[in-house]
Amino acid sequence: MRIDACSTAAGAACSDCGRESSRVHSSYLRFPADVPSGGRRVVLHLRVRRFFCPEPSCERRTFAEQMAGLTRRHSRWTERLRSTLAAVGLALAGRAGARMAQVFGVSISRSAVLRLLDALPEPEVPTPRVVGVDEYAARKGRVYGTVLVDVETRRPVGLLPDREASSLAAWLAKRPGIEVTCRDRAPFFAEGATAGAPQAVQAADRWHLWNNLGDAAERAVARHRQCLRVLVPDREENADEPTPPEEEAHSPWRSDRFANRIRARHATVHALLEAGHSRRSIGRQLHMTHRTVKSLADAARPEDLFRGQWQHNRTSVLDEHKPYLDGRWDEGCTNAWTPWEEIVPLGYRGSYGRVSAYLWESAPHRGRSPHSHRHPAW
Template sequence: MLIKELVAILFPHLARVCVDQVFRSGATVRIRARTDTMEAACPDCGIQSRRRHSHYERQLSDIAVGGQELLIHLRVHRFFCRNVVCARTTFAEQIPDLTVRYGRRSIPAAQALQAIALALGGRAGARLTQHLATSVSRMTLIRLIRSLPEPPLPAGPRVLGVDDFAYRRGHSYGTILIDISTSTVVDVLTDRTADTLAAWLQAHPGVEIVCRDRAGAYAEGAARGAPDAIQVADRWHLWRNLGEAVERTLTRHRHHLPSLTSMLSTQPSPSLPLQAPTAPRSPADREDRIAIRTRERHAVVHALLKQGHGVREIARRLNLGRNTIRRFTRAGSPEDLLVHTGTGQRPKALDAYDGYLRKRWTEGCTNAELLCGELRDLGYRGSSTAVRQYIRPWRAGLPPTPTSPRPPTVRQATGWFLRNPTHLDAGEQRQLDTLTAVCPQLAALRVHVRQFAEMMMNRRGRNLEAWINAVLRDDLPELHSFVTGLRRDQDAVTAGLSLPYSSGPVEGHVNRTKMIKRQMYGRANPDLLRKRILLAD
């Protein structure tokens, strides 16, 4: 009795069979068991039969026990089907929770391998099974994934999230659909076209809210497939689009940024009496390799545009990305691009420690290794070779020229406008106040950005129309372009600024999809990737 109780506890899936013998054969533990079934139901017609035909022995691979491989030698019966109209004459009995038809593994072992395959994929999963005494090949794990049934979905979720992901970046894309309420994947579409999304929505009624980014294909597909559903534009994408408009505005008014240099020179340093590196050259004065290449490409792109060529054709001719060509077409002059393509004077990590190095040099410390050790105590992470090269001109007797403060970049100034005012330090706040005081357009931009942020944070989408009208009254062409985009999608934008739903869960699953693709070593066929996205925890 004790042995039976122990077997029932350790092997609950063997509770319906009689264990006759447990023995070791080499490195494998083997169990001989049999069934004492008196009757069984036909798998086709379901009629019970007590008429036995024969018996035979099955060999099942089971989950490892004590770090050892376990095999079950199970004797089962075959029965005659009593239904004369049934197409099946005989059938073999199946043990619940233990066997399936044609199965060579027990149900618990198959479930364990399926979980490993879904979590790790083929190669990584096969390496793990080698340590679990149930070693299988990667192709076996892949076949297990493909054999799993997909979860049924008769109707769409009430709140649906939509976003795209790359099968192969820049070439082919799919669409992932998320139930926002439960943050689970409901389906994966083969492309990201409006027709595919509309067909899916029509086949799965019940969607009341669609959370999406600002892609036009998804807006059209949702409108055609679920015309009564409320479309919600994602707030993160709205804020990102606003940030791009702010950066373009600051690029147009970047000539005001050098006026902040005098303020930087008078500000005390929080830790060291250091000075910033030399002020950069303006984009128009640059003659470095990047500047020359940018001017040549800008001229070629605009010449091809005047000849009537499209973005795709220009990208093919110049062997450049389409997004790069679009950036060149939007720029009125090469100088607008040079603001974002480097300064031609790359700052050095040691520029921040220039004041300290000059002070120690005048005190008579000329050993580069010693100076490097002192800088490391102050936070320097570079090499002593960089220190030696930095002070080499001083050894030649050249007079050390004091450096002047570097004006803030367009990207830094954009951050002042977009960040929460409470997160700006005192120096950044003074520079922002000075910048908006010398330029009325930037002062108006600051007001509009803060109003939009308050509207977004407090869910006041009803104020969007008034905000748009206020923006149109000011001389802010870049912000007008942002408003034009809002007008085309105003209902979804208003819903995004009013309702609590967003595409955050969708972005999380897109990131998870990228992780699954990397696990599969770039060999994620669409059908296999779809199964793992839908079924993996």
């Protein structure tokens, strides 16, 4: 669809100096696209005039008139079509926005949609009352920044290129209306919040409160797991019976289920390598990361991959002192503190807790429970 139009104004203002001019230099045609109508493409044929600038000191000798609300310099779209495409880009971004624009008859690339979004002015963000401060990774382990979120509306209000206390303090100082800052326990965030918003109350956010509580509970249970262990029957009574696999390991991480899974994955990877597949194709077929495939391919035996709690035969600094501890127990010394003090001069460099844990583990099979100067605090 073609629409012919022209301006009836007596003159126009210079785009540089702003002086009005009615002296026409020439005219030409512009063909900006408009919002489609009834599924048909709309193109305007505008007769645009060029004027002489009346200001002698102005560097621009001639200028073209612009129709307010309709055209702008060097634009092939009307302002109405530009705002429509920008709204589509805000809702769907690049590729999806370009596909949606083609539905109603406008051909545009994803890059053009993103350029429209970049040209939009920054929205006016009111000063938040409660601001959340946390870090984000531009490159994990190397480059970190600071993200600031309005806790009440749950919308980001600022991004800082680093996580320095001075950057956070400068951002907070420009917004004196902040009343509460929610942050983690990082020292640089504490310093920045104190310097930039001394009037604000500092609090830990909900996620870090629950995370810290969970970590503390896990450490407490791990430290006193011997207190929670259910006593098992004496092994000497059932010596003739085979030991079930689940009783061979005190921790579920030491069960054969995880070891067998590693052995199966190791065999599959090496079979694919022998068949001529590359490591990249193996990762795609088995849905593994490049690092996982590399560790499985580099290991000659699956047992080489058993680390940490998967190792059934781990060595301990207490191993060479266990005969001495067993002898002291048989002599009647059930106070864990006493043998610990005795093996320290003999070269033991571990903690008292490890000695106490060993005696607690062997106590059900010896018939007596060890005494300790330390009791778990709940």
